Amino acid sequence: MLFAPIGRFITLCARHAWLVVALFCVLSGAGVYAGMTQLGVTTDTSKMLSPRLEWKQRSDEMGRLFPQKENLLVAVVEADLPEEGQETARQLAEKLGADHQHFSFANRPDANPYLERNGLMFLEPKPLASILNDTIAAQPFLSALAQDPSARGLFGALSLIAEGVKAGQANLAGFQAPLTGFANTLEKAADGKADLMSWQRLLGGQLSDLAGRYQFVITKPVLDYGSFQPGGAAADAMRDAIKTLEFVKNGHAKVYLTGQVQLDDEEFATVAEGMVAGLIGSLALVTLWLTLAVRSWRVVLPIVITLVVGLLLTTGFAAVAVGTLNLISVAFAILFVGIAVDFAIQFSVRFRAQSPTATGKDGMYEALRMTGEETGHQILVASLATSAGFLAFTPTAFLGVAQLGLIAGIGMLVAFICTTTLLPALLCICHPPLNCPSMGYVWMKPVDVKIRHHRKWLLAFFGVIAIAGLALVPALQFDGDPLHTKNPNSEGMRALSLLINNPQTSPYSAELLVKSLDEAQKEADRLDELPDVHDVMWLGSYVPTQQPEKLALIQDAASMLLPTLIVPNPKPAPDAAALRESAASTAKALGEVLDKLPANDPLRRIQAALARLATARDETVLAANTALVRFLPPELAQLKNMLQAGPVTIHDVPPVIANDYLLPDGRALVEVHPKGVMSSSGALRKFVGSLQKIEPDMAGTAVDIVESARSIVRAFEQAAGAAVVMIAIILMIALRRIKDMALVLAPLLLSALMTVILVVLLPETLNFANIIALPLLLGVGVSFNIYFVMNWRDGVQYPLASPTARAVLFSALTTGTAFGSLALSHHPGTASMGRLLLLSLACTLLGTLVFVPALLPKRPEDEA
16 A cells, blocks of 8 residues: 555655755746746636537637627717717717727717718608608708807797797697707806707707617727736727816716726736735635644644645646636636645644654654655545546536646645645654644544434435435526626626617627528528517618608608708807897797797796896807807708718618628628517527527527537536546545445535535526536545545544544635635626635535534444
8 A cells, every 4th residue: 555655755755854845946936937927817708618619619700700899899978968979989989090009990880971871761651751740840940040050040040939929820839848958958058057958859859869878989909918908008098088078077978998808807807806815815814724723833834835835836837738827717726725725734733643752853754654654645545536526627618617627636736746745844844843632623522423323314314405406406507698707896897787788789699690691681581580589680781671762751851951951151150249139139029929828838938048148248148159059060960961861772881881791702690689688597598599499500699608508517517427437436446445435425426416405595606607616526525525434444433533523624614715715706706606615615514524424334443
């Protein structure tokens, strides 16, 4: 057996302690150098799954064919008035478009001249006719404004209304809302508190709401992959530009940053913050638990140094073997500290309990040899089984955990090497006191006896628990949506939450690439009939339907409106005196018809405000002019533009739009938006399932989320099965008895089923971050169980009173501390990882300290 060789090897390391320490200093330096020069981190969740998966290949192909849709940084503009939002977006796009250092392009998707000119054509005939009729009814009013686009012209138009009321020919029923809006603005202006007036809302009515509440500036940032936040410089440049914008400075507009680049950068910042804080906190609290476990700084210091060195060596391996960590594998550091400390505690607690016959250095060597013979083979088996549990995930398609499995698997072997070489050397140098039989919990003997006495009832109870866990396995829910693991309070997620309920701006969509535009039309018509589909976009969606009927309506309106709207030489801007004169004249005209107006008519408020404005100071009057007509000329220009719309075909769609839906080889993209809110996994699966029944080759973000969840679940099913088989083989080789192997595996499986029960009852949704609790459960659980079973094989009585139980308890506390720090993270994915790890650890500890003692068969010496 390995008892004696391991003991002699440990003694050899102790006798050459300073040489061993020097060797590990060199190796640690190499690990630090490799980590600093070769180790990177990516927050790209698309890199967590194997590119060999069919759906992943389709997704990657979409990204390659339409690169303009990838790695975007988006500014979402929210303003008090539509025009303020549009002007803010225009200024921002102009500034960012000129910044070639940070941006490849910057554009406004809604500001395309093609869409602006044909805006009316995308309405249905009935609402189009209604809008045009209202516009024609306002023709005299619009004509006056076109000739004099100032407050003077506006007041003159109101005088025309007064004449119509006087003659009994003015029907103002359809103009109450615009007049009320105008009255509100005019009253504030007369009081010296002028606010800009929205002519889109005044003239467009319901048309102004069709474009949505937000404006967008879409940019392609220049990414610096040498930085931990590749889009950080571009985001800072965008924020600097935003600060200079007029309506942002006066508080009338807000701009939020979102998009793939912003979300990825924020995620790394949150995860890194949590990991660094968690690691520092873990080491501090681990030191505290170690002090309570071994009760001597002369032992605590060697353990901490051994952990740090092991972590540095594992980091160096990660740098060489992996190169770039992902959001899951970045957790290897805390995982290493949480599990590797168990080996060091087991060794150190048993070391302090030794009673060597010799004294001085010889006594130290004898104690280390005895410890190595007693526990070295146990730690070796535990490290091999734990390593196998992690390495079983390496071949799976879930690259995130495959990376973690590789690093942690090798890390467990590194931990064993450090525990049996560096730790003995450091213990020899620090020379802690020995002969501490109180390392065990003598007061736990009665508990041992009670467990043995009631073992049948306990086993029956745990059997019921196992059956319940098996029954609840189908109830486990896996949420593959990466958005649900991000910090909802970050700027990017807050901005995304504003858009997520709108199918047109929601991040959940499906895409299909077909051979031609004709086929795209057929697929669009077919998919549009599905009950879960809100709309289907393809290149033809940018060509208005029912054009003859709509153009006839537009041309009829244009024949009456354009002659009065097209004014070659409008009047020059008035001065304050002219504005006061016009305000007084209009106030007088309206005053003459007040008796003919209802008590609540907004014209009464307008008349009173004009009367006050007629006597106001120059600054007040000029500010009123600006507030009233700042946005009038662009609105009149847009109205003239839309009234000159003509027939269009699919060939008229500009390249900036067409390139998003048509490839040079003729292949066409069909984009499907879901109906309803897709914030739940069930709704998303239903939407994707309905599409895949018709078109199995669908791609897009919605498909990626659903398929990634399926791939991850399959990967864990395969890895869990492989891990159990590999652990069983290792145990069979080490223990050489099927019964003993079963004694280790049974509590391991019970711990997993107890974790299932807690996950379902709490509930705690599984996601791609917290699902790593499974390999942890295998790693920690198998280690604890191996110690107890191998002690039982060696004839140890009262397992709960032994130093092993003390070591297991404090190992669990240190491991729980490491993972508990994750639960406090601001990053939801990291926090859920910490919570689930704590749950699985608690179940593992319960299985080891209660189920295992009850499960161990009785021996003759146990009866005494």
